[in-house]
Every structure is written in C-alpha cells, then in structure tokens.
Amino acid sequence: MNKKWAKFLALPLAATMLITGCSNSNNGGSNASSSPSGDASVAPADKPATWIADRKIKGLVFMGTDDYTEDMNPEIKAEIKKRTGIDFEIEIMKASKSIDGLIAGIAANDLPDFIAFYLNNSGRPEMSVVLKAAREGVFTDLTPLMKDTKVYSKYLQEDFLPNDTKYGVMFRPEFNGSTYFIHMNVNREGGYDSRKYAGGPYIRKDIADALGVDPRTIKTTDQLYELAKKIKQGGFKDSNGKDVVPIGPNYWGGQEIGKLFGDLEWGEENQWIRPDESGKMQHEAQNPLVMKKVEYVQKLLSEKLIHPEFFTLDESQSTEGALNGTWGIIANMHNYQDFNQDMHYLPLGPLNGIDGEYQMQVAFKSGYSAWAIPSTTKNPEDIMKFADYLATREGKLLWKYGLEGRDYTLGADGNPLVKQEVMDLRTNDSNAAKALGFGGVKNYWGELLGSTDIDWMADFGEMEYGDKLQDSTSQGALEIAKYWDWDAKRANANVFDAYSPNAFLGEFARGNELKAAFDNYKDSLVKAYYSKTPEAGKAVIDSALKQMQAAGLDDYLKLLDQKHADPHTKISYRAF
Amino acid sequence: MKQTNAAPALQAPKRRLWKEILKHRYLYMMVLPCIVFFIIFNYIPMGGLLLAFKDYKFNKGILGSPWVGFDYFQTFFNSYQSGMLIKNTLIISGMKLFLYLPFPIILALMFNEIRNKWFKNISQSILYLPHFISWVVVVGLVQRILAPDTGLLNQFISGMGGDGSTFFMMEPDYFYQIMFGSHLWKSIGWDSIIYMAAIAGVNPDMYEAAKIDGAGKLREVWSITIPSITPTIVILFILSLGNILSAGFDQLYLLRTPGNMHLADILDTYIIQIGLQGGQYGYATAVGMMQGVIGLILVVLANKISRKVSDTALW
Numbered sequence: 001m002n003k004k005w006a007k008f009l010a011l012p013l014a015a016t017m018l019i020t021g022c023s024n025s026n027n028g029g030s031n032a033s034s035s036p037s038g039d040a041s042v043a044p045a046d047k048p049a050t051w052i053a054d055r056k057i058k059g060l061v062f063m064g065t066d067d068y069t070e071d072m073n074p075e076i077k078a079e080i081k082k083r084t085g086i087d088f089e090i091e092i093m094k095a096s097k098s099i100d101g102l103i104a105g106i107a108a109n110d111l112p113d114f115i116a117f118y119l120n121n122s123g124r125p126e127m128s129v130v131l132k133a134a135r136e137g138v139f140t141d142l143t144p145l146m147k148d149t150k151v152y153s154k155y156l157q158e159d160f161l162p163n164d165t166k167y168g169v170m171f172r173p174e175f176n177g178s179t180y181f182i183h184m185n186v187n188r189e190g191g192y193d194s195r196k197y198a199g200g201p202y203i204r205k206d207i208a209d210a211l212g213v214d215p216r217t218i219k220t221t222d223q224l225y226e227l228a229k230k231i232k233q234g235g236f237k238d239s240n241g242k243d244v245v246p247i248g249p250n251y252w253g254g255q256e257i258g259k260l261f262g263d264l265e266w267g268e269e270n271q272w273i274r275p276d277e278s279g280k281m282q283h284e285a286q287n288p289l290v291m292k293k294v295e296y297v298q299k300l301l302s303e304k305l306i307h308p309e310f311f312t313l314d315e316s317q318s319t320e321g322a323l324n325g326t327w328g329i330i331a332n333m334h335n336y337q338d339f340n341q342d343m344h345y346l347p348l349g350p351l352n353g354i355d356g357e358y359q360m361q362v363a364f365k366s367g368y369s370a371w372a373i374p375s376t377t378k379n380p381e382d383i384m385k386f387a388d389y390l391a392t393r394e395g396k397l398l399w400k401y402g403l404e405g406r407d408y409t410l411g412a413d414g415n416p417l418v419k420q421e422v423m424d425l426r427t428n429d430s431n432a433a434k435a436l437g438f439g440g441v442k443n444y445w446g447e448l449l450g451s452t453d454i455d456w457m458a459d460f461g462e463m464e465y466g467d468k469l470q471d472s473t474s475q476g477a478l479e480i481a482k483y484w485d486w487d488a489k490r491a492n493a494n495v496f497d498a499y500s501p502n503a504f505l506g507e508f509a510r511g512n513e514l515k516a517a518f519d520n521y522k523d524s525l526v527k528a529y530y531s532k533t534p535e536a537g538k539a540v541i542d543s544a545l546k547q548m549q550a551a552g553l554d555d556y557l558k559l560l561d562q563k564h565a566d567p568h569t570k571i572s573y574r575a576f
Numbered sequence: 577m578k579q580t581n582a583a584p585a586l587q588a589p590k591r592r593l594w595k596e597i598l599k600h601r602y603l604y605m606m607v608l609p610c611i612v613f614f615i616i617f618n619y620i621p622m623g624g625l626l627l628a629f630k631d632y633k634f635n636k637g638i639l640g641s642p643w644v645g646f647d648y649f650q651t652f653f654n655s656y657q658s659g660m661l662i663k664n665t666l667i668i669s670g671m672k673l674f675l676y677l678p679f680p681i682i683l684a685l686m687f688n689e690i691r692n693k694w695f696k697n698i699s700q701s702i703l704y705l706p707h708f709i710s711w712v713v714v715v716g717l718v719q720r721i722l723a724p725d726t727g728l729l730n731q732f733i734s735g736m737g738g739d740g741s742t743f744f745m746m747e748p749d750y751f752y753q754i755m756f757g758s759h760l761w762k763s764i765g766w767d768s769i770i771y772m773a774a775i776a777g778v779n780p781d782m783y784e785a786a787k788i789d790g791a792g793k794l795r796e797v798w799s800i801t802i803p804s805i806t807p808t809i810v811i812l813f814i815l816s817l818g819n820i821l822s823a824g825f826d827q828l829y830l831l832r833t834p835g836n837m838h839l840a841d842i843l844d845t846y847i848i849q850i851g852l853q854g855g856q857y858g859y860a861t862a863v864g865m866m867q868g869v870i871g872l873i874l875v876v877l878a879n880k881i882s883r884k885v886s887d888t889a890l891w
Contacts, residue, residue, distance in 0.1 A: 106634055107857065136635040308724035308743055312833055512856065516657070516849075526834035530746045550656055 048083055050394070052385045056087040058112040059448060062102040062126075063369070068092055068444055073437025075403060083398075086386050090116075090445055099125050106133045111374040114383050116448045119183060119370040122168030123503030130372065131172075131506060134180035140373040141178040143171075145384040151391035151453045152182065152384065161186060162365040163497050163568055169367065182387070183367035184447070188455040190364045191495045194463060196481035199334040200259040202345040203227075207236050207244070207328050215348040216484075219358070221264055221296060224329075224351065228305035231328040238326040247306040248327020253315035254307075256525065257331040262351030262358070264293040267573045270522065273501035273560065274573030281501070281557040281564065281571070285521060285545040289354065294537040297529040311526045335484070341476025347484045353574060360489040361574050364497035371449060383449075390450025393459050399446020400465060402438035415461035423466050440465035498572035501560055508559060510552040517551040520544055628862035648862035657846065665842040668823035671756055673816055680764050681809065684771035685797055703765030711762075715830035718758050719745060746835030755831060755840075759824070774808040775801055807888040814878045814890055818871035843867055 044051065061068055070092050080088050091112070095101030102117050106129065119126050133139060146152045154160045161170065165186060170179040187194070201224075203215045211230050218224055228246035236244040250257050258269030266284035267274035276282040284290045300306040307313065307321075310331070321327050323339055329348060333340070350358040371387070373380045389395045401408045401416045408416040418440065426433040426441050433441040462468050481487075502518065505511040524544035528537035545553075563569040597604055623638070628648060630641040652658050683703070690696040706714070721728045722744040734740025744750045782800050791799065825844035832840040843863060851860015875890075883889035 107632075109634065109637070133634050136633045138634045304725075304741070308741065312746075512850070513655070519849075520837075523834035523837050527746075527837070530743065530835050547656060 047085065050083045050389055052084045052086055052389065053379070053382045054085040055379070055382060056089065057114070057383055057386055059088075059090045059114045059116055059371070060105060060112050061090050061092045061448060062095075062098050062105060062115065062117040063092070064098060068448070069434065071435070071437075071443070072445055073402075073435060073443070075406070076398070076437040079398065079403060084386060084389055086382075088386070088445075090448065099129065102126055103129055106130075106138060109138075111138075111376065113377045114371050114373050114387075114449070116369060116371040118368075119169065119181070120368055121164050121366065121500055121503060123500040123505070127169070128506045128511075130181055130370070134175075134372075137375060139180040140375050140377065140380045141180065142182060142373065142380075142384065143177060143179050145381050146179075149384060149388035152388050154453060155182070155186075162190075162363070162367070163570070164499050164503065165365070165367045167568055168499060168503055169370065181370045181372045182452075183370050184452045185366075185368040185454060186452050187365045188453050188458070190497075191362055191493075192365075192455060193362070193490065194454060194456060195336065196463075196478060196486045196490075197334050197336070198347050198481050198484040198486055200332060200350050201247075201257075201348040202330045202333050202340070203348045204236075204244075204325055204328055205344050205346050207231055207234065208346060210234060210236070215346045218349050219352050221261060221351065224260070224348075225296070225300065225305070228300065228329070229303070232303075232305055236328060238321075239324045240326075242326065244328045245307045245321070245326055246304075247300065247310070247329045247331060248321050249307050249310045249313045249318045250331045251319060251322050251333035251337065253318045254309055254311045254313035256311060256522070259349075259351065260331045261293055261296070262349070263354055264289060264296055266290065266354065268500065271501045271573070272521070273557070273571075275564070281560040283521075283545070283548065283553060283557065285541050285548065290525075290541055291534065291538055294525075294528045294531075294541065295534050298531070298534065298537065301529065311529070335477040335480035340480075343476060343480055343483070347480060355574065358489075359574075360493035361572075362490070362493045362495045364495050369448070369451075387449035390446055391452050395446070395450050396459060398438070399450055400439040401460070402436055402440065407436060407438065407440075411461075413461060418466040418469060420469065423469050426466075494574070496570070496572055496574075498570040499563070501571055501573065504556075504559060504563060508552070508556055510555075513551040514548065514553065514556055517544075517548040517553070520547055625861060625865050627858045628865045630858055632857045644858065648859045649866065651859065652863055652866075657841070660838065661841060661843050661846050662821075664839060665821055665823045665844075667752075667839075668755065668828065668842060669820050671752065672759060672823065673813070673820065675756065676760065676763075677809075677813065679760060680767035681771050681805075683764055684768040684775060685801060687768065687772055688775045688801070689793065689797075700765070703768070705765070706762040707766035709762070711826040711830055714758055714762055715827070718754060718831070722754065743835070745831070745833050748836045748839055751831075751836040751839045755827070758831070759827065770812065771805060771808065774805040778804040806886075810882055810886065810888040811890060814875055814882060817874045817878050820874055821867035821870050 068090070070090055072088070072090075077088065080086055093101035093105055095104070098118055102115075105111065105115065117126050117130065118124065119130070121127075130139075143156070146155055155170070161183075165183040167173070169183045170181060171177065203213075208215050211227075211234060213227060213230075218227055224247075231244065231246040238244055247260070249255075256269055258265040266272050266282075266287055266289055272284035273281055276287065297306070301308065301310075307327070322330050322333065322345075325344075330345060333345070335347070352358050373383050377383065390399060397416060401418070402422075404410060404416075407422050408418050411417045422433065422436065422441065425436075430442065434443045437443050437445070439446055456463050502515075505515050508514060521544045524540050528540040531537040531540055560571055564571045626638050627641075629643055629645060630638065631644045632638065633641045687696060687700060690699070722730070724730055724741050724743040725734075727744075729744070730740040730742060733742070744754065778801060782804075783796055786796050786800055821843055823842045823844060825842075825848065828840050828842050829845050829848070832845065847860045847863050850856055851863070879890050
C-alpha cells in the first residue's frame with residue numbers, strides 16, 4: 001500500500017517539479033531576452049557617440065510607488081533608444097514595506113539587470129540585507145566598471161564621496177577596493193543645497209497674528225507650552241468650524257518629532273545617542289533629561305494642548321488636519337508643501353537644542369538610494385555605461401526636463417527654459433503631467449541610475465525645476481525661507497561629515513538583538529508619555545533601558561566612542 | 577504486465593483499486609485540483625523547513641547553505657522576549673479558542689429558531705458581511721470608534737457627563753476587550769455557518785417525538801440539537817487546536833500600539849519583525865516550525881483523548 005501511495009504522490013509531485021522547473025528556466029529569461037550586446041566599447045559608425053549597445057536593460061525597484069512609477073513615456077523611451085540603443089524598463093516590487101520586497105526579491109534569486117533600493121546611509125535597515133547579499137556573491141563588483149566612466153569615475157577620487165558613503169556603504173574595508181552598490185544623490189560640491197528647506201513646526205498665521213506672537217521668537221519648549229495654552233484659550237476654529245487642536249502631529253503621520261522637543265531631545269530623533277558632558281556616548285534613557293521630556297509631554301497631553309494621538313495618528317488624518325487648519329501648530333512640515341505656498345502657516349522657532357541656540361546642521365554630502373548589478377547580469381558594463389550616461393548633463397537634461405521642443409526650449413545660455421504649458425499642466429493635472437515622463441513632472445525613472453554628481457545650479461541655472469518661471473510652486477517656498485532667514489542660518493551652519501549612531505549595528509556582534517531593543521525603546525518612550533504618572537513613565541523607561549543593556553548597549557556605546565575618536569567615522573548627534 | 581508473474585498476490589488488489597478509481601473517475605477528477613493545490617502550496621513548501629536548521633546564504637540556496645543544528649531554537653529561548661511572546665500568544669489564542677467557542681454555536685442555535693424567512697436572511701447576511709472586510713479596515717473602524725475625544729464611544733461618554741478622553745487603544749486595560757470584541761464581530765457570523773449546516777442535518781423526527789413527549793424549545797435545544805452537533809463541535813475544536821500558537825497576525829499587528837505592546841506582541845508578529853523584516857529566514861522558520869510542531873502535537877493528543885472519552889475523532 002505504501003508503494004501505491006508513493007506513486008500517487010509522486011505523479012503530481014513530478015508534474016509540479018516539471019512546472020516549477022520550466023518556470024525557473026523562463027525566469028532566467030530577463031537576461032536572456034536581452035539582445036546580444038556585442039562589443040559596445042566603441043559606437044558603431046552610424047550611431048551617436050552616446051551609443052552603448054542594442055539591448056534591453058530591466059531594473060527592479062524596491063521603493064514605494066509614491067516615489068516611483070513604472071510608466072514611462074513612449075517618446076522618451078524612443079529617445080533613450082535612439083541615443084544609447086537601450087530599451088529601458090523598470091518594474092516596481094510592490095510590498096507593504098520596501099525592505100520586505102528587497103529581502104524577498106534577493107532570496108528569490110531571480111533578479112533582472114539591476115536593482116534599486118532605498119539607502120539613506122549605512123545605518124538604514126536595507127544595508128544589512130544588501131551587505132549579506134554582496135558578501136555571498138549576489139552582486140557584481142562595480143569598481144572595474146567605474147574606471148572608464150565620465151561621472152562615476154569621480155567616485156574613485158579621494159575626496160568626492162562623503163565618509164559614510166565611502167567607508168560605510170561602498171568601499172568597505174572588508175571588500176578590499178571592490179564595491180557592490182552605487183550610492184546615489186551625492187552632491188558635486190560639499191555642503192551644496194539643492195533646496196532651501198525650512199523644516200520643523202509651523203503655526204497658523206492668523207492665530208499667531210491674533211495672539212500678537214512672532215513665531216520666530218519661540219525658542220524653548222517652555223515658550224511653546226505657553227503658546228499652546230494661549231491657542232487653547234483663544235477658541236480658534238478650523239475650516240469646518242471645529243475647535244483647533246493647539247499642537248497637531250507631523251504632517252506625514254504621527255511620530256516623535258525632535259524639532260518640537262528641541263531642548264529636551266537627546267541626540268537625533270530615533271537615535272537618541274550623543275556624548276554626555278564627559279564626552280562619552282550615552283543613550284537618552286541613561287540621562288535624566290528623558291524624564292523631563294516625559295513629564296513635559298504628559299503635561300501637554302493632560303492639558304489637551306497636544307493631539308491625543310500625536311504619536312500614532314495615521315498619515316491621511318494628519319494631513320487632513322493640516323489642510324483643514326485643525327492644527328494650530330503642525331509639529332513638522334517644510335516650506336515646499338503645495339498647500340502652504342500662500343504662507344498661511346508660518347515656521348515656528350526654530351527651537352533651541354540642548355547645546356544652546358539653534359544651529360543649522362548641513363551634511364557635507366549625503367547619499368540617498370542605491371543600485372546594484374546582480375552577478376547573473378550579462379555584460380554588466382552596459383548597465384554601468386547607461387547609468388553613467390544618465391548621470392551626465394545630457395542624460396540629466398533628458399530625465400529631468402524631458403524633450404527639447406516638447407517640454408522645454410533652450411535659452412541663450414544653453415540652459416533649459418521650462419514651457420509654461422507644462423508647468424500649468426503640472427499644477428492643474430498632475431497625472432497627465434506625470435505621463436510626459438520626466439523628473440520635473442514627478443516621474444522619477446531617471447533618478448534611479450542618473451541622479452548623482454548633483455549641482456543643478458551649475459548644470460541648468462536653477463536649483464529647482466522651473467524656478468525661472470515666476471509662478472512656479474517654489475516661489476512661496478522661497479518666501480518662507482526668506483521669512484525664516486534661511487541664508488543667515490545657512491551661513492552659520494555646521495557642515496558635518498558623520499555617521500548616524502545606529503550605522504554600526506551591522507558590525508556589532510549582537511546588532512540584531514540590540515536593534516530589537518532600540519525599537520522597543522522607541523515604543524516604550526511613547527508608552528511612558530501615556531503613563532498616568534511620571535513614576536509610571538520612569539518605570540517604563542527603566543525597563544526599556546534594562547532590555548537595551550541586556551542586549552549589549554554598554555558595549556555598543558564603547559564601540560561608538562572608538563568610532564567617534566576616528567576622524568573617518570565621526571558620529572552625528574545633533575538634531576537637525 | 578511483466579509484474580503479473582512476479583507478484584501475482586499484489587496484482588489483484590491493485591487491479592481492484594484502479595477499477596474503483598475508473599468507476600468513480602469523475603469524483604476523482606473533482607478532487608484532483610484540491611490534491612494539486614495542497615501539494616503545491618502545503619507539501620512542497622514544507623521542504624523550506626530545512627531553513628530552521630541552516631544558515632541561509634543567498635547564493636547557495638536552501639540545500640547548499642551550511643547546517644547550524646538547533647542554534648536558532650536556542651537563541652529564541654535565550655531571548656528576553658521569548659517568555660512574553662509565548663505567554664501572550666497562548667493567552668490570545670486561548671481566548672479565541674475556548675472563550676470564543678460557544679458564541680458561533682449560540683448564534684447558529686438562535687438562527688435555527690427564527691421562523692420569519694425574510695428576517696432570517698437579512699440578519700444572516702448582516703452577520704456574515706464582516707468576514708469579508710479586511711482587518712485593515714476593521715481595525716481602522718475600531719480606531720475611529722475608540723479615538724480619544726472624537727471617537728463615537730468617547731463622545732457618548734462625554735455626552736453622559738464622563739471624561740471622554742480615554743485613549744482606549746493605548747490603554748493596556750482595554751486591550752483584551754478590544755481584541756476579543758473585534759474578533760467576535762468579524763468572525764461570529766461566518767463561523768456559525770458550519771454549525772447551521774450541522775443543525776440542518778438533525779433528523780426532524782426527533783423534534784417531533786420530543787414535542788409529543790412534551791418538550792419545550794429549550795429542552796429540544798439542550799437534549800436534541802446540542803448532542804446532535806457535538807461531533808461537529810469536537811472536530812472543529814480539535815482542528816483549531818493546531819493553531820494554538822498562531823493568534824492571528826494581521827489583527828494583532830494592526831491593533832498593537834506602544835501602550836499595549838507588552839500584551840499584543842505575539843509569535844506571529846515576532847516572526848515578521850525578526851525574520852522577514854530583519855532578513856533572518858532561518859530564525860523565523862525555526863520559530864514558525866515550533867508553532868507548527870506544537871500545534872500538531874496538540875491535535876494528535878486531543879484526538880486521542882476525544883476518541884477515548886467519546887466516539888468522535890478525526891482519525
């Protein structure tokens with residue numbers, strides 16, 4: 001009987017294996033379907049100098065559909081093909097969290113010609129995933145491919161890359177000169193600003209006017225508390241006639257906002273590590289300041305000066321409250337928000353930090369997002385050449401400004417002048433504009449491989465797409481920046497080249513355990529805010545601290561002390 | 577045919593079996609998609625359990641990765657969270673298994689007594705509907721109903737002169753009620769269907785005989801309906817024991833807040849956090865496998881006990 005059942009089982013099993021086997025062989029077709037590239041080192045006589053190869057390049061993007069889209073404009077695609085021979089295509093891996101998609105995608109071992117993923121710095125969770133993959137031979141070594149490129153060869157120069165990009169992400173000592181990922185969005189010049197950002201809390205202008213308060217004079221959390229009390233007493237209403245909440249959450253959804261708790265915030269928000277008075281690294285939970293913050297938030301909550309779901313409210317409701325004017329103070333937003341180009345919300349503060357008066361923090365250079373070429377990709381040099389082309393001024397002009405004549409004209413200085421109708425379309429029908437297929441209208445396919453060595457002002461004569469047009473959306477933003485005295489703050493800024501404290505969890509033996517304990521601290525902090533008494537809050541913080549210590553916090557802080565002592569691995573700890 | 581001479585004794589039953597299959601070929605064809613489904617989605621993935629004992633390498637695959645023995649199990653039980661996770665999982669799944677058990681049965685008994693067909697259909701449809709709503713939507717509704725100050729419940733409380741600012745989702749004291757209440761609302765209608773079907777299968781002659789003997793409605797329910805559907809209840813209960821260490825990922829993941837996390841963190845959410853989001857496949861598989869093995873042992877034990885004390889058993 002057993003034999004009989006084995007046969008019954010074997011038959012469907014064999015059929016399944018056959019199906020699986022067949023599908024696997026097809027999966028490999030992503031590369032196989034590419035046309036043979038031939039020798040692409042020299043462009044054929046009848047092709048332009050930018051010619052790379054007659055082939056398809058397909059990328060899998062592990063980033064959100066809010067930021068990227070698979071839809072490319074056919075005319076733009078044709079133009080790419082004409083100039084480079086490349087039939088470019090991207091697919092976005094849909095997952096509830098981009099890192100889930102990245103892990104599943106790499107584990108499936110079925111990657112197309114290149115992959116792109118979020119990577120702000122080497123402390124981001126994606127880093128440990130791609131690092132493991134690189135160590136296990138999933139990716140191609142890119143160093144030899146970069147040598148003969150126009151733009152990417154700059155990455156091999158001594159002073160081009162910021163420390164974290166160089167030593168933490170790309171040229172890690174363990175790789176002995178090889179690199180497996182390209183960190184993107186590195187500025188051409190150190191301390192370059194692509195935008196005049198004024199981020200932090202904002203207050204409704206009519207409320208500030210009615211109360212006779214200059215929002216820029218609010219510098220401390222005590223002053224903020226007094227202001228919130230006045231807003232509550234003022235009986236202000238939102239656009240639906242409902243009572244205003246004095247302090248509303250972050251525009252993009254509830255969370256801890258360091259900029260709102262300025263002089264009570266220990267280190268960068270979500271890191272909470274910085275040197276104490278003796279210069280030794282310390283976690284917020286080890287410092288008495290944390291209880292001041294807990295008591296402060298408890299006071300705001302109990303007096304109903306802050307939204308009761310400040311730390312947990314979802315994005316849609318947080319944004320809705322901002323749009324309806326329900327939040328007297330929005331805990332955090334920036335000056336480029338479309339809804340506030342009429343300046344009906346004004347920046348508050350900025351609040352001082354625990355080191356004293358506010359000082360703008362500017363990263364020397366910092367990367368954002370990355371890409372890699374799987375080791376299964378045929379002729380990987382084609383992908384590098386294509387990325388290099390997209391990173392040149394000509395490539396950037398194509399993916400950021402679209403097609404000459406259709407989307408822009410060239411000025412006398414050789415820089416693009418955005419057409420007014422494109423700008424109008426972008427304002428009035430964002431989806432139709434996006435279908436035009438370039439970065440200026442928020443279709444960012446080109447950023448994946450081409451957005452680096454950035455200096456928009458030098459390349460195109462404007463910081464933002466369409467800045468030269470008077471009614472462009474950034475005009476309001478620039479007015480706010482002026483009101484906030486951005487230029488003076490920038491002149492006095494601290495330019496730093498440093499790592500986030502969590503960046504070294506990957507090399508710490510108990511990194512996974514400690515990361516879980518850090519995550520637990522983040523939740524425990526909120527739990528402490530909602531505790532009935534300061535004592536109960538302290539018990540919650542103490543318990544979270546014990547868990548972190550059990551997971552190796554003290555050893556990790558010692559590691560950070562060592563890193564901070566090395567000029568190549570300075571730790572950043574000031575809230576922005 | 578060559579085997580005919582070699583093993584004539586085996587040939588006869590084999591032939592009979594094929595004859596039987598041929599005779600009932602249409603029934604076998606109907607069951608074939610189910611068999612294929614289970615093979616593809618349940619049996620083949622079981623090969624992945626090897627990961628629980630391996631240090632998974634992207635480039636080597638499951639079979640090529642090196643063995644690590646029981647390391648992951650050791651790590652899990654040494655983790656400061658393991659005790660809390662197991663306790664939370666057992667409490668929540670225990671509530672869903674034992675406390676919840678009578679509710680769909682009572683609902684099915686109530687439906688059975690409704691004589692107005694129109695009202696019966698409407699009320700059944702209303703109670704089935706929540707089953708089709710995803711947990712994301714259900715928890716979204718719960719959050720809005722229970723929101724501090726603006727939520728329906730808090731507005732009612734403040735309307736009655738109360739405080740009206742309780743953040744129910746953040747208070748651990750209300751967690752079990754919210755968890756159980758939302759589970760009950762979403763599942764009770766759908767889960768009552770199988771009991772309704774069992775009740776429909778009870779021989780009407782028994783009710784008639786009871787009536788002649790002077791039994792009232794309650795006596796009929798107690799002495800005829802419940803004993804008749806007991807085998808169904810027992811079998812469903814034994815089957816659900818297999819999920820004792822799976823307390824329902826999506827509901828708990830969404831209901832979790834910093835305030836209730838010490839009650840809401842369960843093995844399922846832990847597997848997602850550590851295994852999938854942290855990329856530790858082997859570790860996650862080990863914890864998942866532990867859930868499955870304990871579930872299997874419980875099902876086997878419960879089945880044995882049930883067979884001993886009653887006539888009802890799965891096998």
